Each structure stands twice: as structure tokens, then as C-alpha cells.
Amino acid sequence: MVSMSRLPALGNIDAYISAVNRIPLLTHEEEQQLARDLRDRESVEAAGKLVMSHLRLVVSVARNYLGYGLPHADLIQEGNIGLMKAVKRFDPDRGVRLVSFALAWIKAEIHEYILKNWRMVKVATTKSQRKLFFNLRSMKGDAGTLDSAAVQRIADTLEVKPEEVREMETRFSGGDIALEGNPDDGEDAMAFAPIAYLEDSRTEPTRVLEMKERDAMSSSGIEAAMAKLDDRSRRIIQTRWLNVAEDGSEPMTLQELADEYGVSAERIRQIESAALKKMRGALTEFQAGR
Structure with a gap:
């Protein structure tokens, strides 16, 4: 696999992104x-070459996690590890572009890094709490302190206790960082401040095409492919492959699913393999029809 030493240095984040x-x-x-x-x-x-051509994707994904107060360079570094894992496992015969396949691996690696390093993550130890951790900000929106009804709604949606929502909200409110760095804290504090990354590159032509392809395959394409599966196969693929990209959940093991359906782990593996093959065909048809 390609070494991290082959990648552009992260010493100057602006130069790296450029x-x-x-x-x-x-x-x-x-x-x-x-x-x-x-x-x-x-x-x-x-x-x-596969890794290098997708480094901009990692930068784009990592930028979405600046609100957790961790250095952008560190998020990018972790995302690059996820990208390399994706490249190593990528099968060109699956019928999907690497950008779509790598997205889940990049996010998973960044999620794991955040959970290990952010000061408030001690509460994010179960699957449901991880889901709460990565979804509360977006579900809360621009609202101030959540009222009881909003807390209950979020708790019901994410299948956690209301008091867990309250605790996570409190930790979030205490974890915000300043938009601009403090010059007294040195050059690194200024370089890694969120204000440094507010440039909107979404209208850059290659990025527009890249994001359009990724979004289509990761939403409509996956949805169309999943619709081809029976309920059991869909459940297996969802819990084994898709949840990690959506909410940071750990994939269910073959044995866990085997216990759920009352069959052997080998039977679950066979069903999974057949489902993935069927999805690859559906995704190839979807891409050809675009």
C-alpha cells in the first residue's frame, strides 16, 4: 500500500489543500x-495514483468535522488513512466509482479519531450514543437550548434516553471553539482556526462534477440497488456496510446476524455475498443509464 510519506506534507495546511x-x-x-x-x-x-487523485475528497470530508474542535490537518491525516484502506479494498468490477466506495471508509476513520480524542466523547460508548454524538448538531439546527418536547423527539428518533440528549447537548454547548484563533496562542492556533477554511470551493468545476457523481451513486444509486434486495438481504447490507457511513455505528458481525435470524454465520456470509453481487449489477445499470 502507498506510504504516508508519499503524500504532500501537512506542515502548511493551506499549501497542502492548494x-x-x-x-x-x-x-x-x-x-x-x-x-x-x-x-x-x-x-x-x-x-x-489512486490515493493521490482522491486526496481532495478527504479534504472536503474533513472540513465538515471542524466543529468538533480538532485540527483540520489531523482530521485530514486520519481521513487519508481511511482513503488508503478503501483503495486497498476497492474492486473495479463492482460497478461503482472509487469516490463513492471510499467515502464510507474516510468518514469511519475520522469518526473513530474524533471519538478517541474529543474531550466529551466519554459518553459515546454505545452504538446509540455514537449515533447521538454524530446527529445531534444537525437535528438541533439553529435552535438554542432544546425544550422538553424537542429533547423527547430527538430521543425517540435516535433511540436514546432523554437525559442522554440533555447531557450531550450540555457537552456540545461547552465544546464550541472561537471562529478566529487567539494570536497569543501561537501560529498553530491561528492556522487551525475555522475562519481559515471558510472559502467556498463548491463551485470549482472539477469538484462540482465529482460531488455530483458521488451524491448520485451514494444516494439514488444505492437506493435503487437496495430496492432489488429482499428484506433479509437488505437488513444484512444495511447493518454490515451502510450504517457506518450514516451514523458511525460499528458494523454488525456475521454471528450477531446469524443469531438474529437463527441460521449459521456461514449462511449470513453467503446471503451477504449474493446481495453484494446483485447490488453491483444494479449499480452498473444505474450508472449506465445516467
């Missing part, structure tokens, strides 16, 4: 060829 945004995107045909070179010949050069 550098990765200049790296050309791969065409579908180039991506397919490189992925096959990696899979069939274990080509380190091919792996490096």
Missing part, C-alpha cells in the same frame, strides 16, 4: 485500469 486541489482527477477508464493493476499485480504505483 496542492491536492491541483492533482488531476482520473477518468473512469484510468481509474479502472489502475485499480486492476493494483488488484492483479499489487502495483504500488497504481495505488499511489
Whole structure:
């Protein structure tokens, strides 16, 4: 796999972001060829090109987590690890672009980093609490302190106790950071302040095309593919592959699902394998029809 030393240095975050945004995107045909070179010949050069061409995706994803008070450079570094894991596991015959496949791995790695390092994460120890941790901000919106009805609504939606919502809200309110860094804290505090990353790059042409492709495949494409599955297969894929991207949940094990359905773990693996094959075909049809 490509070494982290092959990636642009993170010493100057602005220079790094500028550098990765200049790296050309791969065409579908180039991506397919490189992925096959990696899979069939274990080509380190091919792996490096696949990683490098998707570094801007990691920067984009990492920017969404600046509100947790952790350095942007550290979030990017963790996201890059997730990207490399995705590249190593990417199968070009699945019928999806690497950008769609890598998104879940990048988010999962960043989620894990946040949970291990943010000062308030001691409460985020169960699946339901992890879901609360990563969804409370968006569900709360611009509202101030939540009233009892809002707390109960969020608790019911996320399947947690109302007091857990209250506790998490309190910790969030105490965890905000200043928009601008304090000059007295040194250059790093200024460099990593959120104000440094407010430039909107969403209208940059290559990013528009990249995000359009990613959004279509990760929403409509996945939805169409999931609709081809029976209820049991859909449940297995959801809990084994999709929940980690949506709310940071740990994937269910084959044995957990086997216990739920009263079959062997090997039978669950067979169902999962057949479901993934069926989804790959559905996603290929979806992409061809766009």
C-alpha cells in the first residue's frame, strides 16, 4: 500500500489543500485500469495514483468535522488513512466509482479519531450514543437550548434516553471553539482556526462534477440497488456496510446476524455475498443509464 510519506506534507495546511486541489482527477477508464493493476499485480504505483487523485475528497470530508474542535490537518491525516484502506479494498468490477466506495471508509476513520480524542466523547460508548454524538448538531439546527418536547423527539428518533440528549447537548454547548484563533496562542492556533477554511470551493468545476457523481451513486444509486434486495438481504447490507457511513455505528458481525435470524454465520456470509453481487449489477445499470 502507498506510504504516508508519499503524500504532500501537512506542515502548511493551506499549501497542502492548494496542492491536492491541483492533482488531476482520473477518468473512469484510468481509474479502472489502475485499480486492476493494483488488484492483479499489487502495483504500488497504481495505488499511489489512486490515493493521490482522491486526496481532495478527504479534504472536503474533513472540513465538515471542524466543529468538533480538532485540527483540520489531523482530521485530514486520519481521513487519508481511511482513503488508503478503501483503495486497498476497492474492486473495479463492482460497478461503482472509487469516490463513492471510499467515502464510507474516510468518514469511519475520522469518526473513530474524533471519538478517541474529543474531550466529551466519554459518553459515546454505545452504538446509540455514537449515533447521538454524530446527529445531534444537525437535528438541533439553529435552535438554542432544546425544550422538553424537542429533547423527547430527538430521543425517540435516535433511540436514546432523554437525559442522554440533555447531557450531550450540555457537552456540545461547552465544546464550541472561537471562529478566529487567539494570536497569543501561537501560529498553530491561528492556522487551525475555522475562519481559515471558510472559502467556498463548491463551485470549482472539477469538484462540482465529482460531488455530483458521488451524491448520485451514494444516494439514488444505492437506493435503487437496495430496492432489488429482499428484506433479509437488505437488513444484512444495511447493518454490515451502510450504517457506518450514516451514523458511525460499528458494523454488525456475521454471528450477531446469524443469531438474529437463527441460521449459521456461514449462511449470513453467503446471503451477504449474493446481495453484494446483485447490488453491483444494479449499480452498473444505474450508472449506465445516467
